Amino acid sequence: MPLVSTNRLHKFFGTNHVLRGIKLDVEEGEVVTIVGRSGSGKSTLLRTLNGLESIDDGVIEVDGATLEVDRADASALRNLRQKVGMVFQQFNLFPHLSAGQNVMLAPQVVKRTPKKEAEEIARRMLERVGLAEKFDAFPDQLSGGQQQRVAIARALAMSPRVLLCDEITSALDPELVNEVLGVVRQLAGEGMTLIMVTHEMRFAREVSDKLVFMHEGKIHESGHPQAMFAKPATAEFASFIGSLN
Amino acid sequence: MAYHFDFTFVPDYAGMLAQGVAYTLGLTVVGGTLGILIGIGGAVSRTWNVRPFGPLYGYYVELFRNTPFLVQLFLIFFGLPSLGIKLAEWQAAILAMVLNLGAYSTEIIRAGLQATPRGQVEAADSLAFTRWQVFLHVMLRPALRKVWPALSSQVVITMLGSSVCSQISAEELTFVANFIQSRNFRAFETYFLTTAMYFGLALLVRQAMHAIGRHLIVRRPSR
Numbered sequence: 265m266p267l268v269s270t271n272r273l274h275k276f277f278g279t280n281h282v283l284r285g286i287k288l289d290v291e292e293g294e295v296v297t298i299v300g301r302s303g304s305g306k307s308t309l310l311r312t313l314n315g316l317e318s319i320d321d322g323v324i325e326v327d328g329a330t331l332e333v334d335r336a337d338a339s340a341l342r343n344l345r346q347k348v349g350m351v352f353q354q355f356n357l358f359p360h361l362s363a364g365q366n367v368m369l370a371p372q373v374v375k376r377t378p379k380k381e382a383e384e385i386a387r388r389m390l391e392r393v394g395l396a397e398k399f400d401a402f403p404d405q406l407s408g409g410q411q412q413r414v415a416i417a418r419a420l421a422m423s424p425r426v427l428l429c430d431e432i433t434s435a436l437d438p439e440l441v442n443e444v445l446g447v448v449r450q451l452a453g454e455g456m457t458l459i460m461v462t463h464e465m466r467f468a469r470e471v472s473d474k475l476v477f478m479h480e481g482k483i484h485e486s487g488h489p490q491a492m493f494a495k496p497a498t499a500e501f502a503s504f505i506g507s508l509n
Numbered sequence: 510m511a512y513h514f515d516f517t518f519v520p521d522y523a524g525m526l527a528q529g530v531a532y533t534l535g536l537t538v539v540g541g542t543l544g545i546l547i548g549i550g551g552a553v554s555r556t557w558n559v560r561p562f563g564p565l566y567g568y569y570v571e572l573f574r575n576t577p578f579l580v581q582l583f584l585i586f587f588g589l590p591s592l593g594i595k596l597a598e599w600q601a602a603i604l605a606m607v608l609n610l611g612a613y614s615t616e617i618i619r620a621g622l623q624a625t626p627r628g629q630v631e632a633a634d635s636l637a638f639t640r641w642q643v644f645l646h647v648m649l650r651p652a653l654r655k656v657w658p659a660l661s662s663q664v665v666i667t668m669l670g671s672s673v674c675s676q677i678s679a680e681e682l683t684f685v686a687n688f689i690q691s692r693n694f695r696a697f698e699t700y701f702l703t704t705a706m707y708f709g710l711a712l713l714v715r716q717a718m719h720a721i722g723r724h725l726i727v728r729r730p731s732r
Contacts, residue, residue: 356626369636
């Protein structure tokens with residue numbers, strides 16, 4: 265049984281039909297990369313997976329937590345979100361809290377973890393992303409790459425079953441991209457289930473178990489990245505990878 | 510003809526003046542604290558349109574921001590007894606100040622809450638925070654930090670406005686000044702001194718607000 269599964273997923277922005285019946289299954293430990301042109305619905309799809317975008321039809325299931333159109337109340341959302349971590353393009357760290365407090369906050373507030381224990385978790389997570397020494401630094405004292413790694417640690421502190429990464433290197437200076445990708449590669453190696461949207465094609469090819477190409481709100485083509493890049497099955501994907509070079 | 514200043518009356522009334530200052534400060538501290546708390550409640554209710562508070566706060570804010578403070582005070586002190594609610598002058602003074610500041614600070618703090626970057630709320634949402642937890646842990650402190658200068662000014666304005674409470678015989682600084690000048694007829698000196706005292710009080714309140722504000726802003730070790 266897949267860890268993450270969506271079926272018949274539809275989403276409208278006004279009259280704009282952005283997701284047109286998405287069926288996506290992700291197995292535990294799988295690394296899935298969603299690619300596609302701007303406006304193809306890839307970020308929207310990712311954001312529906314933890315309820316940041318509501319859906320207009322279909323069903324999302326993550327590790328037993330179900331989200332349906334007519335049953336997407338606040339507690340169903342929180343139930344889903346406890347299992348799904350998310351890292352954003354713009355990091356979105358809480359500016360009034362130190363790196364350590366950023367990581368501690370959700371366990372303390374959402375899971376009622378005692379402060380001391382939350383601090384231990386935070387130290388462990390920051391160490392995991394290579395920022396053990398930045399526990400007391402504030403977001404505006406950190407580089408973009410460091411902030412993004414804190415954001416990853418913050419998501420990991422809730423022990424999510426799956427981590428969503430929404431173009432997490434797109435806002436970074438080129439020289440900082442690799443330190444973040446390094447952390448993601450390490451997570452993939454540890455068996456973390458990852459679903460990401462990225463423009464880093466080389467990275468996607470290297471770490472992904474599955475590549476999903478979205479086109480006009482549908483999964484147009486998907487499969488193993490090496491095979492897809494070597495021999496695109498559709499003209500649209502061929503043209504997409506052609507436009508990258 | 511040159512005017513001869515005569516401040517020799519001051520020592521005789523020093524005790525009264527000190528009491529007036531204390532009264533004014535008391536009104537300001539209580540009115541400021543409760544007013545800001547009401548403002549936080551109002552800002553939250555209006556931002557999320559929490560029923561029934563959101564709409565009620567809307568009427569309240571419009572009512573109190575579009576009528577004179579003196580009339581609000583009279584309504585409370587002279588009007589409410591008709592409904593059987595009889596307040597002492599100090600109670601009426603505090604109530605009027607709290608309600609007045611509450612209305613203004615509702616809108617000031619609301620502006621701060623609305624300036625929260627959407628991404629921070631989404632980050633908290635994605636960590637399974639409830640709406641209330643998002644407000645309390647993610648939005649409130651940065652919002653207060655952003656609007657603290659405006660809020661400080663409003664508290665000072667409210668403090669200065671408390672002079673109006675002399676009209677219902679609340680024995681604050683202006684009441685004392687009126688009393689003194691009615692005894693010694695040295696209106697210029699008396700109000701000159703009162704002006705200086707209000708100016709000093711305003712600086713003091715501003716400093717106090719600044720100090721409180723610093724606690725909202727996390728102090729950090731230098732790099």
